[in-house]
Amino acid sequence: MNRESGCISINTENIFPIIKKWLYSEKDIFIRELVSNSSDAISKLKKLVSIGEAQIDGSEKYYIKVVVDKEKKTLKIIDNGIGMTEEEVKKYINQIAFSGIRDFVEKYKDKTDEGQIIGHFGLGFYSAFMVSSKVQIDTLSYRKDAQAVRWVSTSGIEYEMEDSDRTERGTTITLYIAEDSEEFLEPYKVRETLVKYFSFLPYDVYFEDANAVKDDKKEEGENKEEKADEPRPINDTNPLWLKNPKDCTEQEYKDFYRKVFFDFNDPLFWIHLNMDYPFNLKGILYFPKLRNEMDNFEGQIKLFCNQVFVADNIKEVIPEFLMLLKGTIDCPDLPLNVSRSFLQNDGYVNKISSHITKKVADKLTSIFENERENYNKYWMI
Incomplete structure (x- = not known):
């Protein structure tokens, strides 16, 4: 393609100050948006492969890789999705007024499940400009004979496009981190953010510190030894809440509790939520053990949307009187706003909250009626 430059088509004159100042509640959400887009890109490709619209090597593994390079002041998000x-x-x-996901779902509406694709290129992508002085996209489509494309913008308004040297299907987004956001060049900060949002993403997420890799290679050269350790993903792609409760053991429930909440006191009991209709809801709620009357009664309910962490203790979903519980709830159908952070007012949310409350009440009633001795112990300090 010939080199091209121009201005991005937008409908709101001051959209970028809005994105940077208040559209997103926390600065690190740009990582959640970009990695979520990578996950969506893989989901789209998997769906096309499943219906025969795309062909890939059957042994190929899907992945997302995040690479921080403090020396070059860059942060890269790389995937082998649809491109x-x-x-x-x-x-x-x-043209960020368009929604790629709407077009995709409309085209394949009889062959795909809209609820399984939670994001799209658009406003989520533009969260990159919250922390970047320049953003570069290198992408290669799954389509046969496609030409790789490079897109670069330093302002979020003007851009340049040309051919890219990318040779593998998928997308690399390179963020040139601005001076006021250099905390996202610290490997511990990036890794911490990835673990926060993507501990249970359905595709392998790898984190790499480019400078550490350089040091390792230098050390290997000096010692003439090669390290055999394979990189490991930072996430668990199949969390316990996705399993059928009948297939879960007591030890697995306890291990999951310790892993997620760093509480090494066994919970008193738990409730496994597993519902597909009239809404999709999965999760595990734990009743923590209170050791003495001075223990903090505040629990922690982690809310996920398609295995992407959204927020803790959302009172619209979990009534305040149940906030002493700990647990994970995954509901792909939640009506989140564009930042994926806040629930819109919706009767649907009330139904979810009522269902959770009923499940907790039923569990307590069952224990009261059938395990009275244990029930009494639960409330004894």
Whole structure:
């Protein structure tokens, strides 16, 4: 393609100050948005493969890799998902009034499940400009004979496009981190954020410190020894709440509790939520053991949307009187706003909250009626 430059088509004059100042509640959410987009890109490709619209090597593993390079002041998010053509970049990046996911679902509405694709290129992608002085996209579509494309913008308004040297299907987004956001060049900060949002993402997420890799290679050269350790993903792609309760052991429930909440006192009991209709809801709620009357009664309910962490202790979903519980709740159908952080007012949310409350009440009633001695012990300090 010939080199091209222009201005991005937007409908709101001051959209970028809005994104940077208040659209997102926390600065690190740009990582959640970009990695979520990578996950969506893989989900799209998997769906196309399953319906025969795309072909890939059957032994290929899907992955997302995040690479921080403090020396170059860059942060890269890399995936081997669906990728984009030149036309798709122009439509979904340059014209952010359009929604790529809507077009995708409309085209394959009889063959795919909209609820399984939670994000799209658009406003989520533009969260990158919260922390970047320049953003670069290198992408290669899954389509046969596609040409890799490079898109670069230093302002979020003007852009340049040209051919890219990317040779593998998928997308790399390179953020040139601005001076006021250099905390996201610290490996511990990036890794901490990835663990926060993506501990249970359905695709392997790898973290790499480019400078540490350079040091390792230098050390290997000096010692003439090669390290055999394979990189390991930072996440568990199949969390316990996705399993059928009948297939889960007592030890697995306890181990999951310790892993997620760092509480090494066994919970008193738990409730495994597993519902597909009339809404999709899965999760595990634990009743923590209070050791003495001075223990803090505040629990922690982690809310997920398609295995992406959204927030803790959302009172619209979990009534305040149940906040002493600890647990994880995954509900792909939650009506989140564009930042994926806040629930919109919706009767649907009330139904979810009522269902959770009923399940807890039923469990307590069952223990009271059938295990009275244990029930009494639960409330004894």
